Amino acid sequence: MKQKEFWENFIIVAIILVIIQTFLYELGMYQHWSITARTVLIFSGLLFDIIFSVEFVVRSIISARKNGASRYWLYERGWVDFLSSLPLLLLDSGPTVYFLLAGGAEDATQAIGVLNILKVVKAIRVTRILRLVRIIKIFGKVHNTESRMAQHHTATIATTAVFTVICTLMGFALFTDSSGTGEIDRRMAYYTEFFTSVGDMKADKGAEDWQIAGNILRRDRNVLELRYNERHLFSRISDEKLRDYYSPDDYVRIQAGSFNAMISVVDVHQRVALDHMKNFFIIIFIVLAFMLVYTRHFAQTISDMIHIMNKGFRKKDYNLQVKIRDEYIDQEIFKLAGFYNNAYLPAKLKRIQSGEEKKRSGLSMKDLADFQK
């Protein structure tokens, strides 16, 4: 029992940490943190995905042995555990770490390839936020430990709402350029076209094409470095900064004619990260709203009534009436509570006071039998 409690608490802590990790990951992208910091976040993401995948597999096996897997899958939200574990491990954090360990995609072609592979994966990454649904279990316990019904219904409706939002986001991710790859493609095409057209400008301007390109692109913040054959025209950032802050994913290299340019795509990643953070907060606030507002509403209008009536039905000495607010008086549960207040309790007290109960609670000769035993 203690071991089970330990693992449940471990998972709760992991859920809280993974929410923080998810946010920090996007924040790190948006604020363009150092490569080291972002790498730590990538590896921690992998670690959490492994933890949740193991949790899902273990729970599936245990449930299959106890009650059948379908119960866990359908009624205990095993499908949520599944969506927030294995797909992420196999399609998101796993491949990301693999490419990171494999030395990264150094050249532009490779980078594009990797980005293409990850295009679908990045859309699915939105499902990471489904882990937030598990928080409801924690808050449910704090709000009303006796009402499993309130916990269950709040969790169900919160899961439905969150999952609907996530499906919508995933739909958009699949059919729009939510991961920024299209924008990067367009940017590469633009600069390739630019370097091609510089040759045409050469005759008009009376200057060398590398001079024209250098003069124009020196003011372009996206161009980090420009080379012309072996000639180094300019670098916008130092080698140290490039090493510490620019991973191969943060720029693309364009080879067009004699030009070789390093083009930053950090701003594209920042836009994508901002979108992700926006989605993250939408879901966080949806879950919080359900936990704080709807759970309370559910308790006040459903589970508290049932809790009180249940106690009144079962306990002889419990005779408190259900509080009925006028605005809800026409609802079924309050009609039932009205019957409980106005018919059941008066009849119950009459029965108790009529002495039937007293007779039962009195003494009998049997009670004397164990004297001096």
Add this chain to the structure above:
Amino acid sequence: MLNETDQNKVRGFVDHLFTIPNIKNEPILIAESLILNFIVQNLDQLKATFSTPQFFPELPWNSVLQFILSDIYGRVEKEISPMFMEYINTGSFEAINRMDETLAFPNDFHREKLGEFFLSAFRNKDYRYNLNSVVNIFNHGIIEKYITEIFRRREFLYNEIVRVQKTYIECEDYITVMKVMLLVKNAAYIKISFPQAGGGRYNLNDTLRVPGRLPKFIDAAVSGIRQQAPGIPEKCVRLSLKANLKNSMTELEDASSRLIYILSARFHNYSPVTSVDRGAESPDKSWFSIARKNADHYGFDRRMLEALYRLAGDNNW
């Protein structure tokens, strides 16, 4: 007479009675009445049982029974009596003089006579019958709480107990009067003889079985009580005794009797609720609301219940 060893043995038996599961969780006065009922109903069987080796084969039955009853009373007296006596010995009772302008007894006199009356009445098991509500009302400051609020609101209940009843005294004095009434109330269950009773001894329950005898019984009981406690005005004693009657048996001006009748029923089986479940009405409000539905059955004054229901609800009692 039983010797010390025998007494200890019988005491052990009484200890055993008070630790039986159905008894040990009850207030001592209710436990006492359950045990006494049991003894009365099973007298023959008990006599036979007590002569078995497991019990007291060597002791005379009458002595054992006498000692058991006396030991039970001793326990009840030790637990209940000090609380009332402390109230009587420290209370200020000049207020009850204000119910009757012809009375002007000093406080010491009231204390002395009230104390004598209570100790004498308390020895009678019929007086102790239903006294649990009075114990609860005293212990939990119910009269102070309700009378103060009734006087603060000055609504229906105030009109009833002050104007209709024509008892024009201040709030603090009314609290004293009500508490004295509670002390006197149960004297109605002590059997008394009176001229119309044909030589027999009757209490209120006996009297109610014979139509038309109630007024004579009340008169006789008032007279008897006032002989013991002459400081208590006749009106106060009469109202006290009527506090055991259903609404339909009281007069319009017996408002405080009807109020005490309701409060006694409310606090007979009472244990304070430390925390009310979320979504539940407060304990007193719930009780008064339920009592409204059973008002005719139990003889409660429905209008008073309505007023008490609102009062308890407004104060979250």
